[in-house]
Amino acid sequence: MAGYLATMDSVSSLRACLDAGIYSPQMTPGWSSATVPTLGDFETMRPGDSLYFFSKRRIYGIARLVDAGGGRCAFENFPRSTRQKAVNLGLARSASISPCPIEGRVGRWAVCFRPSPAFLPNSVDMDDLLESDPHAFRSLRTFWKRSFVQLDDDEDQAFRAALLRSNRGEFDPDAIDHEEPAPPRVLAADAPDIQGLLRDLRQDDGSLGSEAALEAALIHQLRTGDPETIATFGEWDYVSHQVPASPFKPVDYMDRMDLFGYRWIRGYKPIVEKYLVAELKKGDLRKEDVLQAMKYVEWVRREYASGDYSLVSAFLVAHRVDEELVDQSRQLFERDYVTGREPPEGHSWRDLTFVEYGVDEDGHVAFQVALAR
16 A cells, blocks of 8 residues: 655644544645646545654654545545636635635645554654665655655555654554544545546547646546556556656756556565556657656666566557657667576567547546557
């Protein structure tokens, strides 16, 4: 399972969140450039994922996300919160399910959580956390100007270990981590209306004017098991978006992959069978898009796959894919490599799949393989 670290502006806001058992990042009432990416973050969440809180340099936890109905975590905090428009702050706050502790802000989407195994009394300093397992932390080191950040399995395990070690003797080690239902009002809440939003954003030719919306749509359809989407991209145990993909430098200048994920070898978690890289383009495919996708392939190969190309599957998604352009670009994305020593074996990597997308009038995104491997 993945994990999430949520920023709280104060310890009092954290207490209000813990008392309610509901988390909703506080946003401006307008529809800004950060709104759709935040929705994409919510779409990555699964019941059972970990949730931690960050306030005043310290990490608090531990919680797990709860099923809000139908195998989903996220729900609309107030009716029609997913539609692309500013909201009336007073009406939205009065209709919200979660508490809204920050004046002038409102949460559009929310999730429920429960203790796992308990809300531990001893928090952990951020520096101490980073020093506890330095190689595990990737997303945390680039956590900047965001309400919350997604953690992969290694990072989640490092968070959990640091908190449990700091709280030895403060919890029952034999406590059973049992499922608790979401509050009744939450169970009646609507899921985020992704398709309604995509209907609003759909252009006449079936494309989208926002790559962030395309990211959210693809994550949503992967998470909900849309048959055509799964047939195109396969099933993935972990999916995230806007994942850092460059050496450490000022965060605002870092490269980020549109989608990153991985799939376990069935029955042998946590052994990774494949890593996923997906580069998404709202318009037609260009030659520079191939170069960008391969830059991320090389990053994942080095940083995650121990140099092994065979562990990486890549997808390049665009509204239209020109076959002639792909043929002209083959030398940019095909890789020859050698494994073994006695004797060495030569291999060729061509695991880049070109995919076309189009948004139907009902807001569903149709993904179709244009050219494969």
